[in-house]
Amino acid sequence: MAGAAGMLLLLLLGLLLPQEAPTSLQSRKGSAILSHKENGEACGQHSECQTNCCVRTSLNRQKFCTTKNLFQQCLPWRKPNGHRCSRHKDCYSDCCVQTGRQPDTFCTTKTMLQCVAWRKPDRDLCSSHNQCWSLCCIQMGESSRSRCWPRTGFLAQCLPL
Incomplete structure (x- = not known):
């Protein structure tokens, strides 16, 4: 009887104590976590990042993991005013225009919500x-x-x- 009671006690303790996951499951979970990079880490594509957002963050061509904007969009970095550009979308201000006698175009601020060229x-x-x-x-x-x-x-x- 003592043997049966001891077995019952072990069985109850086994149900109450937390059990560890199998080794194969732990290694799969660990590798999934390690494959997602945190903000600020270098990346090559969106899927590498925890935020699913991999974009340029400066004039440097290297991409980094970053957070999405308020509308859950992954927006690329854009050039600040004064930098050369070839189209409006290159600029943070959405304004790429000729600023002087030379034909070169640069990022400039908008005036009264308009992009006015020189x-x-x-x-x-x-x-x-x-x-x-x-x-x-x-x-x-x-x-x-x-x-x-x-x-x-x-x-x-x-x-x-």
Whole structure:
């Protein structure tokens, strides 16, 4: 009887005490955790990161694990103002425009929610109204070339003097 009671006691203790997982299950869990990188760690693709977000975080071409934004989007890093760009999406401000006489384009801030490109000052040579700050490109004489000209008149129209 003592033997049966002892076996029953061992059986009850076995049910109450926490049991360890099999070794094969532990190793599978451990490798899954190790394969997901934390924020700030270098990565090559989204699936490598715990956040599922692997993007460039600076001008450096290397990608790193980062958090998603408020809307759960994984947004790439964009260039700050003053850096060369080729399209609006390259810039944090979404504004990539010509900023001077050179044809190069740079990231700049938006004014009044608009992305306004640099335009030529009055009296500079031009070929269209959009090239001028005054939005007025006029040929003053038959033999002269068109130039940017200030708007004049009661309705500030684009008229020659």
